[in-house]
Amino acid sequence: MKIKTTVIITFMLAYSTIAQSQVIISLLFGDKLNSEKLNFGLLVGNSWAHLSDYKTSSSLSNFNLGLYLSLKMSERFFLQFDAMAKYRLGSKGLPVYNLNDVPLDTLFATGHVKRELNYLGLVTTAQYRAFNYFNIEAGPQIILRTKAKDIFYTDRNNGTLNFEKDISDAATRFDIGAMTGISYQIKGNGVKIGVRYYFGFIDIFPQDAGSNTNRSFQLGAYIPVGRKKALAKKQQAENKQGK
Incomplete structure:
Protein backbone atom coordinates (compact mmCIF):
# COMPACT_ATOMS: atom_id res chain seq x y z
CA MET A 1 0.00 0.00 0.00
CA LYS A 2 2.84 2.38 0.89
CA ILE A 3 4.61 1.56 -2.38
CA LYS A 4 1.46 2.29 -4.38
CA THR A 5 0.97 5.60 -2.55
CA THR A 6 4.59 6.57 -3.21
CA VAL A 7 4.26 5.77 -6.90
CA ILE A 8 1.07 7.85 -7.20
CA ILE A 9 2.65 10.83 -5.42
CA THR A 10 5.78 10.58 -7.59
CA PHE A 11 3.68 10.47 -10.76
CA MET A 12 1.62 13.50 -9.69
CA LEU A 13 4.74 15.50 -8.92
CA ALA A 14 6.32 14.53 -12.25
CA TYR A 15 3.14 15.36 -14.16
CA SER A 16 2.89 18.77 -12.47
CA THR A 17 6.56 19.43 -13.17
CA ILE A 18 6.11 18.73 -16.91
CA ALA A 19 3.25 21.22 -17.19
CA GLN A 20 5.11 23.88 -15.21
CA SER A 21 8.29 23.25 -17.21
CA GLN A 22 6.45 23.95 -20.46
CA VAL A 23 5.44 27.38 -19.20
CA ILE A 24 8.96 28.12 -17.91
CA ILE A 25 10.62 26.99 -21.16
CA SER A 26 8.32 29.18 -23.23
CA LEU A 27 9.00 32.21 -21.03
CA LEU A 28 12.79 31.74 -21.00
CA PHE A 29 13.38 30.82 -24.63
CA GLY A 30 10.34 32.18 -26.44
CA ASP A 31 12.20 35.07 -28.09
CA LYS A 32 14.96 32.71 -29.29
CA LEU A 33 12.45 30.39 -30.95
CA ASN A 34 10.46 33.09 -32.72
CA SER A 35 11.27 34.71 -36.03
CA GLU A 36 9.60 35.43 -39.34
CA LYS A 37 9.62 31.71 -40.14
CA LEU A 38 9.30 30.29 -36.63
CA ASN A 39 6.41 30.70 -34.22
CA PHE A 40 6.71 29.18 -30.73
CA GLY A 41 4.49 29.45 -27.68
CA LEU A 42 1.76 28.06 -25.45
CA LEU A 43 -1.27 26.08 -26.55
CA VAL A 44 -4.30 26.37 -24.27
CA GLY A 45 -7.86 25.29 -24.85
CA ASN A 46 -10.77 23.04 -24.07
CA SER A 47 -11.97 19.77 -25.54
CA TRP A 48 -15.22 17.81 -25.55
CA ALA A 49 -14.42 14.11 -25.80
CA HIS A 50 -16.37 10.91 -26.14
CA LEU A 51 -15.83 7.23 -26.95
CA SER A 52 -17.32 6.09 -30.24
CA ASP A 53 -19.37 3.00 -29.31
CA TYR A 54 -20.66 4.10 -25.92
CA LYS A 55 -24.02 5.20 -27.32
CA THR A 56 -25.60 6.27 -24.03
CA SER A 57 -22.66 8.46 -22.98
CA SER A 58 -22.19 12.24 -23.24
CA SER A 59 -19.17 14.46 -23.93
CA LEU A 60 -16.48 14.95 -21.30
CA SER A 61 -15.20 18.55 -21.07
CA ASN A 62 -11.49 19.04 -20.29
CA PHE A 63 -8.83 21.76 -20.19
CA LYS A 72 6.68 28.66 -42.25
CA MET A 73 7.61 26.64 -45.33
CA SER A 74 6.23 29.13 -47.89
CA GLU A 75 3.74 31.98 -48.00
CA ARG A 76 0.81 29.56 -47.77
CA PHE A 77 2.21 26.34 -46.35
CA PHE A 78 3.12 25.69 -42.69
CA LEU A 79 4.09 22.73 -40.48
CA GLY A 90 -12.81 9.86 -22.36
CA SER A 91 -16.54 10.15 -21.82
CA LYS A 92 -19.17 10.63 -19.13
CA GLY A 93 -22.70 9.48 -18.46
CA LYS A 114 -17.26 9.10 -15.97
CA ARG A 115 -14.30 7.56 -17.82
CA GLU A 116 -11.14 9.72 -17.78
CA LEU A 117 -8.06 8.94 -19.91
CA ASN A 118 -5.00 11.11 -19.34
CA TYR A 119 -2.38 11.36 -22.10
CA LEU A 120 0.91 12.90 -23.18
CA GLY A 121 0.93 13.51 -26.91
CA LEU A 122 2.44 14.85 -30.10
CA VAL A 123 0.37 16.36 -32.90
CA THR A 124 1.87 17.15 -36.31
CA THR A 125 -0.25 19.10 -38.77
CA ALA A 126 0.31 20.43 -42.27
CA GLN A 127 -1.45 23.77 -42.61
CA TYR A 128 -2.47 25.57 -45.78
CA ARG A 129 -3.46 29.25 -45.73
CA ALA A 130 -6.53 29.18 -47.96
CA PHE A 131 -7.30 32.92 -47.87
CA ASN A 132 -6.35 35.94 -45.77
CA TYR A 133 -5.30 34.48 -42.39
CA PHE A 134 -7.56 31.41 -42.43
CA ASN A 135 -5.84 28.00 -42.43
CA ILE A 136 -7.03 24.47 -43.07
CA GLU A 137 -5.00 21.74 -41.39
CA ALA A 138 -4.66 17.98 -41.00
CA GLY A 139 -2.16 15.48 -39.67
CA PRO A 140 -1.45 12.56 -37.33
CA GLN A 141 -1.66 12.47 -33.55
CA ILE A 142 0.24 9.99 -31.38
CA ILE A 143 -0.51 9.91 -27.65
CA LEU A 144 0.73 7.92 -24.65
CA ARG A 145 -1.72 7.10 -21.90
CA THR A 146 -0.50 7.92 -18.39
CA LYS A 147 -3.64 7.16 -16.41
CA ALA A 148 -7.11 5.69 -16.85
CA LYS A 149 -9.93 5.64 -14.31
CA ASP A 150 -13.67 5.24 -13.98
CA ILE A 151 -15.42 7.61 -11.59
CA PHE A 152 -18.75 6.27 -10.35
CA TYR A 153 -21.07 9.05 -9.27
CA THR A 154 -24.62 9.38 -8.03
CA ASP A 155 -26.66 12.24 -6.60
CA ARG A 156 -27.57 12.06 -2.92
CA ASN A 157 -29.64 14.33 -0.71
CA ASN A 158 -26.53 16.00 0.71
CA GLY A 159 -24.42 16.09 -2.48
CA THR A 160 -22.78 13.78 -5.01
CA LEU A 161 -21.21 10.48 -4.01
CA ASN A 162 -18.08 9.42 -5.95
CA PHE A 163 -15.99 6.28 -6.20
CA GLU A 164 -12.83 5.97 -8.34
CA LYS A 165 -11.62 2.75 -9.95
CA ASP A 166 -8.27 2.37 -11.73
CA ILE A 167 -8.86 0.81 -15.17
CA SER A 168 -5.32 1.19 -16.58
CA ASP A 169 -5.00 -2.56 -17.18
CA ALA A 170 -8.07 -2.53 -19.44
CA ALA A 171 -6.97 0.40 -21.65
CA THR A 172 -4.36 0.42 -24.43
CA ARG A 173 -1.14 2.27 -23.70
CA PHE A 174 -1.05 4.19 -27.02
CA THR A 180 -8.18 17.99 -38.79
CA GLY A 181 -9.42 21.53 -38.37
CA ILE A 182 -9.41 25.20 -39.29
CA SER A 183 -7.70 28.17 -37.66
CA TYR A 184 -7.40 31.92 -37.91
CA GLN A 185 -4.25 33.91 -37.11
CA ILE A 186 -4.82 37.39 -35.77
CA LYS A 187 -2.72 39.82 -37.79
CA GLY A 188 -0.09 41.68 -35.85
CA ASN A 189 0.31 39.79 -32.57
CA GLY A 190 0.61 36.27 -34.03
CA VAL A 191 -2.08 34.76 -31.78
CA LYS A 192 -4.01 32.00 -33.52
CA ILE A 193 -7.36 30.49 -32.60
CA GLY A 194 -8.70 27.27 -34.05
CA VAL A 195 -11.11 24.37 -33.87
CA ARG A 196 -10.09 20.76 -34.42
CA TYR A 197 -11.59 17.29 -34.49
CA TYR A 198 -9.66 14.20 -33.43
CA PHE A 199 -10.56 10.79 -34.85
CA GLY A 200 -8.79 7.90 -33.09
CA PHE A 201 -7.99 4.68 -34.97
CA ILE A 202 -7.36 2.30 -32.05
CA ASP A 203 -9.91 0.42 -29.95
CA ILE A 204 -8.99 1.78 -26.51
CA PHE A 205 -10.91 -0.92 -24.60
CA PRO A 206 -10.56 -4.09 -26.71
CA GLN A 207 -12.28 -6.26 -24.09
CA ASP A 208 -15.48 -4.20 -24.29
CA ALA A 209 -18.11 -4.70 -26.96
CA GLY A 210 -17.80 -2.67 -30.16
CA SER A 211 -14.93 -0.46 -31.28
CA ASN A 212 -14.31 2.08 -28.53
CA THR A 213 -12.17 4.73 -30.21
CA ASN A 214 -11.40 8.24 -29.01
CA ARG A 215 -13.24 11.22 -30.49
CA SER A 216 -12.69 14.83 -29.51
CA PHE A 217 -13.83 18.30 -30.61
CA GLN A 218 -11.27 20.89 -29.54
CA LEU A 219 -11.17 24.67 -29.26
CA GLY A 220 -7.72 26.16 -28.74
CA ALA A 221 -5.61 29.31 -28.67
CA TYR A 222 -1.96 29.42 -29.78
CA ILE A 223 -0.16 32.20 -27.95
CA PRO A 224 3.38 33.08 -29.11
CA VAL A 225 5.83 33.90 -26.33
CA GLY A 226 8.63 36.37 -27.02
CA ARG A 227 7.64 36.96 -30.65
CA LYS A 228 7.51 40.76 -30.40
CA LYS A 229 10.86 40.79 -28.61
CA ALA A 230 12.44 38.56 -31.26
CA LEU A 231 11.17 40.70 -34.14
CA ALA A 232 12.30 43.87 -32.35
CA LYS A 233 15.82 42.43 -32.03
CA LYS A 234 15.82 41.60 -35.72
CA GLN A 235 14.72 45.13 -36.61
CA GLN A 236 17.44 46.64 -34.43
CA ALA A 237 20.07 44.45 -36.11
CA GLU A 238 18.86 45.49 -39.56
CA ASN A 239 18.93 49.15 -38.55
CA LYS A 240 22.52 48.82 -37.36
CA GLN A 241 23.54 47.19 -40.62
CA GLY A 242 21.89 49.99 -42.58
CA LYS A 243 23.90 52.70 -40.86
Whole structure:
Protein backbone atom coordinates (compact mmCIF):
# COMPACT_ATOMS: atom_id res chain seq x y z
CA MET A 1 0.00 0.00 0.00
CA LYS A 2 2.84 2.38 0.89
CA ILE A 3 4.61 1.56 -2.38
CA LYS A 4 1.46 2.29 -4.38
CA THR A 5 0.97 5.60 -2.55
CA THR A 6 4.59 6.57 -3.21
CA VAL A 7 4.26 5.77 -6.90
CA ILE A 8 1.07 7.85 -7.20
CA ILE A 9 2.65 10.83 -5.42
CA THR A 10 5.78 10.58 -7.59
CA PHE A 11 3.68 10.47 -10.76
CA MET A 12 1.62 13.50 -9.69
CA LEU A 13 4.74 15.50 -8.92
CA ALA A 14 6.32 14.53 -12.25
CA TYR A 15 3.14 15.36 -14.16
CA SER A 16 2.89 18.77 -12.47
CA THR A 17 6.56 19.43 -13.17
CA ILE A 18 6.11 18.73 -16.91
CA ALA A 19 3.25 21.22 -17.19
CA GLN A 20 5.11 23.88 -15.21
CA SER A 21 8.29 23.25 -17.21
CA GLN A 22 6.45 23.95 -20.46
CA VAL A 23 5.44 27.38 -19.20
CA ILE A 24 8.96 28.12 -17.91
CA ILE A 25 10.62 26.99 -21.16
CA SER A 26 8.32 29.18 -23.23
CA LEU A 27 9.00 32.21 -21.03
CA LEU A 28 12.79 31.74 -21.00
CA PHE A 29 13.38 30.82 -24.63
CA GLY A 30 10.34 32.18 -26.44
CA ASP A 31 12.20 35.07 -28.09
CA LYS A 32 14.96 32.71 -29.29
CA LEU A 33 12.45 30.39 -30.95
CA ASN A 34 10.46 33.09 -32.72
CA SER A 35 11.27 34.71 -36.03
CA GLU A 36 9.60 35.43 -39.34
CA LYS A 37 9.62 31.71 -40.14
CA LEU A 38 9.30 30.29 -36.63
CA ASN A 39 6.41 30.70 -34.22
CA PHE A 40 6.71 29.18 -30.73
CA GLY A 41 4.49 29.45 -27.68
CA LEU A 42 1.76 28.06 -25.45
CA LEU A 43 -1.27 26.08 -26.55
CA VAL A 44 -4.30 26.37 -24.27
CA GLY A 45 -7.86 25.29 -24.85
CA ASN A 46 -10.77 23.04 -24.07
CA SER A 47 -11.97 19.77 -25.54
CA TRP A 48 -15.22 17.81 -25.55
CA ALA A 49 -14.42 14.11 -25.80
CA HIS A 50 -16.37 10.91 -26.14
CA LEU A 51 -15.83 7.23 -26.95
CA SER A 52 -17.32 6.09 -30.24
CA ASP A 53 -19.37 3.00 -29.31
CA TYR A 54 -20.66 4.10 -25.92
CA LYS A 55 -24.02 5.20 -27.32
CA THR A 56 -25.60 6.27 -24.03
CA SER A 57 -22.66 8.46 -22.98
CA SER A 58 -22.19 12.24 -23.24
CA SER A 59 -19.17 14.46 -23.93
CA LEU A 60 -16.48 14.95 -21.30
CA SER A 61 -15.20 18.55 -21.07
CA ASN A 62 -11.49 19.04 -20.29
CA PHE A 63 -8.83 21.76 -20.19
CA ASN A 64 -5.70 21.11 -22.31
CA LEU A 65 -2.22 22.61 -22.11
CA GLY A 66 0.88 22.25 -24.28
CA LEU A 67 3.58 23.88 -26.40
CA TYR A 68 3.59 24.42 -30.15
CA LEU A 69 6.18 25.18 -32.81
CA SER A 70 5.08 26.41 -36.25
CA LEU A 71 7.42 26.44 -39.26
CA LYS A 72 6.68 28.66 -42.25
CA MET A 73 7.61 26.64 -45.33
CA SER A 74 6.23 29.13 -47.89
CA GLU A 75 3.74 31.98 -48.00
CA ARG A 76 0.81 29.56 -47.77
CA PHE A 77 2.21 26.34 -46.35
CA PHE A 78 3.12 25.69 -42.69
CA LEU A 79 4.09 22.73 -40.48
CA GLN A 80 3.09 22.75 -36.82
CA PHE A 81 4.16 20.49 -33.96
CA ASP A 82 2.16 20.42 -30.71
CA ALA A 83 3.54 18.78 -27.55
CA MET A 84 0.67 18.10 -25.16
CA ALA A 85 1.47 17.75 -21.45
CA LYS A 86 -2.07 18.03 -20.11
CA TYR A 87 -4.42 16.19 -22.44
CA ARG A 88 -7.50 14.25 -21.39
CA LEU A 89 -9.97 12.17 -23.38
CA GLY A 90 -12.81 9.86 -22.36
CA SER A 91 -16.54 10.15 -21.82
CA LYS A 92 -19.17 10.63 -19.13
CA GLY A 93 -22.70 9.48 -18.46
CA LEU A 94 -21.81 5.81 -19.00
CA PRO A 95 -24.05 3.20 -17.37
CA VAL A 96 -22.79 1.63 -14.15
CA TYR A 97 -21.46 -1.91 -14.15
CA ASN A 98 -20.96 -4.59 -11.49
CA LEU A 99 -18.10 -3.86 -9.07
CA ASN A 100 -18.49 -7.24 -7.34
CA ASP A 101 -18.99 -5.36 -4.10
CA VAL A 102 -22.55 -5.48 -2.74
CA PRO A 103 -22.45 -2.20 -0.72
CA LEU A 104 -20.88 -0.25 -3.64
CA ASP A 105 -23.18 -1.79 -6.24
CA THR A 106 -26.15 -0.81 -4.07
CA LEU A 107 -24.93 2.76 -3.57
CA PHE A 108 -24.32 3.42 -7.27
CA ALA A 109 -27.18 1.37 -8.74
CA THR A 110 -28.90 4.53 -10.01
CA GLY A 111 -25.72 6.43 -10.87
CA HIS A 112 -23.42 6.85 -13.86
CA VAL A 113 -19.73 6.49 -14.74
CA LYS A 114 -17.26 9.10 -15.97
CA ARG A 115 -14.30 7.56 -17.82
CA GLU A 116 -11.14 9.72 -17.78
CA LEU A 117 -8.06 8.94 -19.91
CA ASN A 118 -5.00 11.11 -19.34
CA TYR A 119 -2.38 11.36 -22.10
CA LEU A 120 0.91 12.90 -23.18
CA GLY A 121 0.93 13.51 -26.91
CA LEU A 122 2.44 14.85 -30.10
CA VAL A 123 0.37 16.36 -32.90
CA THR A 124 1.87 17.15 -36.31
CA THR A 125 -0.25 19.10 -38.77
CA ALA A 126 0.31 20.43 -42.27
CA GLN A 127 -1.45 23.77 -42.61
CA TYR A 128 -2.47 25.57 -45.78
CA ARG A 129 -3.46 29.25 -45.73
CA ALA A 130 -6.53 29.18 -47.96
CA PHE A 131 -7.30 32.92 -47.87
CA ASN A 132 -6.35 35.94 -45.77
CA TYR A 133 -5.30 34.48 -42.39
CA PHE A 134 -7.56 31.41 -42.43
CA ASN A 135 -5.84 28.00 -42.43
CA ILE A 136 -7.03 24.47 -43.07
CA GLU A 137 -5.00 21.74 -41.39
CA ALA A 138 -4.66 17.98 -41.00
CA GLY A 139 -2.16 15.48 -39.67
CA PRO A 140 -1.45 12.56 -37.33
CA GLN A 141 -1.66 12.47 -33.55
CA ILE A 142 0.24 9.99 -31.38
CA ILE A 143 -0.51 9.91 -27.65
CA LEU A 144 0.73 7.92 -24.65
CA ARG A 145 -1.72 7.10 -21.90
CA THR A 146 -0.50 7.92 -18.39
CA LYS A 147 -3.64 7.16 -16.41
CA ALA A 148 -7.11 5.69 -16.85
CA LYS A 149 -9.93 5.64 -14.31
CA ASP A 150 -13.67 5.24 -13.98
CA ILE A 151 -15.42 7.61 -11.59
CA PHE A 152 -18.75 6.27 -10.35
CA TYR A 153 -21.07 9.05 -9.27
CA THR A 154 -24.62 9.38 -8.03
CA ASP A 155 -26.66 12.24 -6.60
CA ARG A 156 -27.57 12.06 -2.92
CA ASN A 157 -29.64 14.33 -0.71
CA ASN A 158 -26.53 16.00 0.71
CA GLY A 159 -24.42 16.09 -2.48
CA THR A 160 -22.78 13.78 -5.01
CA LEU A 161 -21.21 10.48 -4.01
CA ASN A 162 -18.08 9.42 -5.95
CA PHE A 163 -15.99 6.28 -6.20
CA GLU A 164 -12.83 5.97 -8.34
CA LYS A 165 -11.62 2.75 -9.95
CA ASP A 166 -8.27 2.37 -11.73
CA ILE A 167 -8.86 0.81 -15.17
CA SER A 168 -5.32 1.19 -16.58
CA ASP A 169 -5.00 -2.56 -17.18
CA ALA A 170 -8.07 -2.53 -19.44
CA ALA A 171 -6.97 0.40 -21.65
CA THR A 172 -4.36 0.42 -24.43
CA ARG A 173 -1.14 2.27 -23.70
CA PHE A 174 -1.05 4.19 -27.02
CA ASP A 175 -3.54 5.81 -29.33
CA ILE A 176 -2.98 6.94 -32.91
CA GLY A 177 -5.38 8.95 -35.01
CA ALA A 178 -5.98 11.87 -37.36
CA MET A 179 -6.46 15.51 -36.47
CA THR A 180 -8.18 17.99 -38.79
CA GLY A 181 -9.42 21.53 -38.37
CA ILE A 182 -9.41 25.20 -39.29
CA SER A 183 -7.70 28.17 -37.66
CA TYR A 184 -7.40 31.92 -37.91
CA GLN A 185 -4.25 33.91 -37.11
CA ILE A 186 -4.82 37.39 -35.77
CA LYS A 187 -2.72 39.82 -37.79
CA GLY A 188 -0.09 41.68 -35.85
CA ASN A 189 0.31 39.79 -32.57
CA GLY A 190 0.61 36.27 -34.03
CA VAL A 191 -2.08 34.76 -31.78
CA LYS A 192 -4.01 32.00 -33.52
CA ILE A 193 -7.36 30.49 -32.60
CA GLY A 194 -8.70 27.27 -34.05
CA VAL A 195 -11.11 24.37 -33.87
CA ARG A 196 -10.09 20.76 -34.42
CA TYR A 197 -11.59 17.29 -34.49
CA TYR A 198 -9.66 14.20 -33.43
CA PHE A 199 -10.56 10.79 -34.85
CA GLY A 200 -8.79 7.90 -33.09
CA PHE A 201 -7.99 4.68 -34.97
CA ILE A 202 -7.36 2.30 -32.05
CA ASP A 203 -9.91 0.42 -29.95
CA ILE A 204 -8.99 1.78 -26.51
CA PHE A 205 -10.91 -0.92 -24.60
CA PRO A 206 -10.56 -4.09 -26.71
CA GLN A 207 -12.28 -6.26 -24.09
CA ASP A 208 -15.48 -4.20 -24.29
CA ALA A 209 -18.11 -4.70 -26.96
CA GLY A 210 -17.80 -2.67 -30.16
CA SER A 211 -14.93 -0.46 -31.28
CA ASN A 212 -14.31 2.08 -28.53
CA THR A 213 -12.17 4.73 -30.21
CA ASN A 214 -11.40 8.24 -29.01
CA ARG A 215 -13.24 11.22 -30.49
CA SER A 216 -12.69 14.83 -29.51
CA PHE A 217 -13.83 18.30 -30.61
CA GLN A 218 -11.27 20.89 -29.54
CA LEU A 219 -11.17 24.67 -29.26
CA GLY A 220 -7.72 26.16 -28.74
CA ALA A 221 -5.61 29.31 -28.67
CA TYR A 222 -1.96 29.42 -29.78
CA ILE A 223 -0.16 32.20 -27.95
CA PRO A 224 3.38 33.08 -29.11
CA VAL A 225 5.83 33.90 -26.33
CA GLY A 226 8.63 36.37 -27.02
CA ARG A 227 7.64 36.96 -30.65
CA LYS A 228 7.51 40.76 -30.40
CA LYS A 229 10.86 40.79 -28.61
CA ALA A 230 12.44 38.56 -31.26
CA LEU A 231 11.17 40.70 -34.14
CA ALA A 232 12.30 43.87 -32.35
CA LYS A 233 15.82 42.43 -32.03
CA LYS A 234 15.82 41.60 -35.72
CA GLN A 235 14.72 45.13 -36.61
CA GLN A 236 17.44 46.64 -34.43
CA ALA A 237 20.07 44.45 -36.11
CA GLU A 238 18.86 45.49 -39.56
CA ASN A 239 18.93 49.15 -38.55
CA LYS A 240 22.52 48.82 -37.36
CA GLN A 241 23.54 47.19 -40.62
CA GLY A 242 21.89 49.99 -42.58
CA LYS A 243 23.90 52.70 -40.86
